[in-house]
Amino acid sequence: MNDLRPPAEDRPVAPGIPEATVARLPLYLRALTALGETGLRTVSSEQLATAAGVNSAKLRKDLSYLGSYGTRGVGYDVEYLRYQIAREIGLNEDWAVVIIGIGNLGQALSNYGGFRSRGFRIVSLVDGDPARVGEQHGDLVIESMSDLDRIVKENDISIGVIATPGDAAQGVADRLVSAGVTSILNFAPAVLTVPSGIDVRKVDLSIELQILAYHEQRKRLPGEVRS
Numbered sequence: 021m022n023d024l025r026p027p028a029e030d031r032p033v034a035p036g037i038p039e040a041t042v043a044r045l046p047l048y049l050r051a052l053t054a055l056g057e058t059g060l061r062t063v064s065s066e067q068l069a070t071a072a073g074v075n076s077a078k079l080r081k082d083l084s085y086l087g088s089y090g091t092r093g094v095g096y097d098v099e100y101l102r103y104q105i106a107r108e109i110g111l112n113e114d115w116a117v118v119i120i121g122i123g124n125l126g127q128a129l130s131n132y133g134g135f136r137s138r139g140f141r142i143v144s145l146v147d148g149d150p151a152r153v154g155e156q157h158g159d160l161v162i163e164s165m166s167d168l169d170r171i172v173k174e175n176d177i178s179i180g181v182i183a184t185p186g187d188a189a190q191g192v193a194d195r196l197v198s199a200g201v202t203s204i205l206n207f208a209p210a211v212l213t214v215p216s217g218i219d220v221r222k223v224d225l226s227i228e229l230q231i232l233a234y235h236e237q238r239k240r241l242p243g244e245v246r247s
């Protein structure tokens with residue numbers, strides 16, 4: 021019989037997942053990948069169980085060990101469940117990330133331990149202020165913008181995070197792109213222009229707060245005006 025388990029060194033460290041469940045995870049992963057390729061976004065436990073060739077009660081129990089319970093009436097998000105299982109088996113890719121602008125925000129991001137477990141490894145901190153170069157932050161030392169090309173190539177970095185002031189962000193984005201970075205997460209208050217093929221995501225907490233403020237305001241309106 022084929023042993024479907026991943027090699028011992030790839031087995032999850034999370035305690036409490038029975039070996040029999042671990043052995044079924046690759047089946048679910050394969051079924052989810054196939055379902056995802058058909059364009060399916062969500063899947064019921066019955067559908068997934070059929071595709072994986074197990075019974076649905078067992079599948080629900082197995083997935084509950086991963087903290088995945090699905091949504092009643094909707095099922096499981098195919099892509100997210102695929103990600104969770106791949107992570108559990110140790111298959112997810114590891115993305116090297118550079119942060120540019122190591123001020124308040126850049127330091128907070130570099131100190132955050134949660135990226136690592138999600139497959140993002142911050143491999144370099146870069147700042148444009150020569151006085152900051154050489155400063156130690158955790159395991160990393162702030163590097164110079166003039167070394168960006170080398171840093172990106174040596175570490176095979178495809179994602180850059182911009183945490184500089186807004187007026188510096190476009191120049192930094194240009195430098196990232198010319199160094200070979202193809203995805204940018206921009207925290208600076210600036211709209212970036214990038215060549216096609218470069219993905220930019222913007223994070224703006226003030227916009228999120230404004231949305232909450234809008235909802236707060238509506239909560240205070242009398243019932244008949246709100247509805």
Ligand SMILES: NC(=O)c1ccc[n+]([C@@H]2O[C@H](COP(=O)([O-])OP(=O)(O)OC[C@H]3O[C@@H](n4cnc5c(N)ncnc54)[C@H](O)[C@@H]3O)[C@@H](O)[C@H]2O)c1
Nearest residue numbers: 121122123124125148149183184185186188208223224225
């Ligand atoms: N998106 C959000 O929700 C959010 C939240 C907080 C802050 N911000 C933004 O994040 C940015 C950083 O905020 P902060 O409080 O950390 O600022 P900060 O002034 O503490 O740090 C900015 C850093 O960028 C460096 N820098 C400046 N110009 C540079 C350049 N051309 N190349 C490389 N490095 C350069 C500076 O030397 C400094 O270390 C700001 O644009 C701020 O508006 C966004």
